[in-house]
Amino acid sequence: MRHIAIVGSGPAGYYTAEAAIKQWGDQVHIDVFDRLPVPFGLIRTGVAPDHQSIKGVSKRYEATAGTDNVRFVGNVTIGKDVTIAELQDLYDAVILATGAPNDRPLGLPGEQLANVFGSAAFVGWYNGHPMFADLDPALSHDTAVIIGNGNVALDVARILAKAQSEFHGSDIVSHALSALDGSRIRRIVILGRRGPHQIAMTPKELGELAHLTRARPQVDPADLPDAALDDALEPGLRKSVNHLRAFAAGTGGADTDDPIDIEFDFFAAPRAIIGEERVEEIEVERTRLEDGKAVGTGETYRIPAGLVVACIGYQTSRIPDVPFDDRNGRFANEDGRIAPGLYCVGWARRGPTGTIGTNRPDGFSIIEKIAEDMPEPAGKPGRAGFEALAQARAIDYVKFTDWKKIEQAEIANARDGSPREKFVAVDRMIEAAGKDIS
Template identity: 60%
Template sequence: MRTLAIVGSGPAGFYTAEAALKAFGDAVRIDIIDRLPTPYGLIRAGVAPDHQSIKAVSRRYDQVATDPRVRFLGHVSIGTDVSVEELTAIYDDVVLAVGAPLDRPLGVPGEDLPGVIGSAAFVGWYNGHPDFKDLAPPLSAEEAVVVGNGNVAIDCARILAKTVCELQDSDIVNHALDPLSRSAVTRIHVLGRRGPHQASFTLKEVGELGELERATPIVRPGDFPPAESDAALETGQRRVVEVLRRFAAEGPDAAKPVTVSLDFFRRPLRVLGTDRVEGIEVMKTRVDESGQAVDTGETEIIPCGLVVAAIGYRTSAIPGVPFDDKAGRFVNVDGLISPGLWCVGWARRGPSGTIGTNRPDGFALVERIAATESAKGRTGRAGIDALLKARGVTIASFEDWQKIDAMEISRARAGAPREKIVELTELRKVFAD
């Protein structure tokens, strides 16, 4: 019997478990370990609350989690409750699927001022992640800046721009919806170092900016290269640029009080303020022949009371596991860290690709695992159960999660799918008895 521990219950973890079930059949037992008592990782706490169709992928993960060959061990912290070294002694193979939950820092003076928030924290706040329930982003200023030109930056800007009615049927938590309903923010700037041709938005994300009830997307016409140059773009990027050109041609809608300005060719130089954020100084840039952003020497200041840095993520380092600090991921060769220890998803390749990208990644990793030495006779479930019991660790099972799920659904406001429980003390009451 092959024993497999997967650390992390997000998309990468569940796709890896699905692949292992298919590869090993009845000859495998899988434990999916997570530090939170709630599964699904990025699906639950990272996907925008108004993108419920994307979150529906969790139903597929349910089929994996309820397979008798699989267990969910929630509320187990790696490095505190059990070490990676101990896991590799208990299981034949250990896969780190912990994602990249940490924000990449802006790396400019003033980034430590109150009011500068990483996108992982901001997204976690409005998505009900227990780590960020007390964030309280400053929403009293009229202007906010989001640094980044990817989908996460668009998500943050869109949530700031939407009305309560637009968010009512999402699973945004009430502790975020209430202050957002009182927000004074009416001008949102989304900064990108390069231009429309290099933006990393997907068509769906950028298109949604044109459908907001009270907000208008603004793009400067002068930020575009000649229209004939669009023909050289790949189809997806060309369609994104078409939408951006439409925004530029239409200009602001005087009937809408909020603007979302896509400020291309701007990179942050420093955050301004004394006791809190008061503005951000940016360098104007241009794109050279190689497609890289270069400084023009011209700067400008954007007044603001909130800065959200959405410029990428990093994996959390784990004691005893080689870590590439520059790349923000574990040191590995095609997913192999050391004999019996593997990584997958963002923990392997860094924060790139979509949720679906993790499926082929997980299946490819299991192929490599299957090609290595077969079962080593490790204790597996019996071993981890005995160790955690001896240390007084209370495990949240998948059945416990189903109870939490039912509670959240029952607490939902009108039209919403759920109201997430964000207090760990309250969550523990479900499985601590």
């Protein structure tokens, strides 16, 4: 019997578990560890709460988790409750599928000011991540600035612009819904260092802005390249740019007397965040493109703002004794191999790139490498060895059946029109699972 430990229960983790079962069938046991008592990683706390169809992929992971080969081991922190070296002693292979849950720093003066957030924190706040449930952003100023030109920036803008009624069917947590209902934001500025042809926004997400009941997306026509140049773009990007052209022409968006303007400010690089104790303004430098790169022109201006959300990317959490690639914010690895018996997959391997589905071939690829490196089982104790260690250390971990109790409690607590009301505190999750929280 082969014994594999996967650290991280998000898409990369469960796709890798699925691949291991396909590779070895009943001759493998897989323990999927997570520091939270709940599985599915960014599907639960990263995907926008109003994108329930995307969250539906968790049903596939449930099918994998429900097999006899796979066990969920929640509420266990690797590096604290158990070390990597201990896991390597217990399992034939240890695979780090921890994702990239931390915000990349802006590296700007003033980013430490109050009401300046990274997108992992801000998205975690409205998605109910226990680390960020107490974030309490102030939404009392009329202008918010979002830094970045990817889909996460669009998610944040859309959530800030939606009316209360438009959250019907979503699983946004109640504390965020209440705060957004009292928001005074009427202007959302999305800053992009480069131009419309360099965005990482997909057509579906851009198109959603045109159908919000009170949002009015705006693009300065002067920022758009000659339309003839669109023909050279790949089809998805061309569709996205078509949306921007429609916004510039004034088509799409709400027809209301009290709109929330969503302004796309291209060729605009943030240079400093200004304020006394909390953000009051953001200084921006106008840029131009040189060989596809944004170069500052020296022309600066300021945007008064009471909230700044930086959507510029993520980095992996360090784990003691695991080599780390500081430049790329991921574990140091060669095509997924970190050290003998130690591997990484997904964003922990390649950085925060690709879609949720990109993790599936990544998971199958890493299992193929493990099969090459480990043609025969090493005879390690696997889950029986971890059971002995957990008992010795009084680690009362959360099983998948415990998670199902948590899930049922969240469904039972749901407000009208919502699929669930997430617990945002770990002790409440443990209590709902029927565990001792004393």
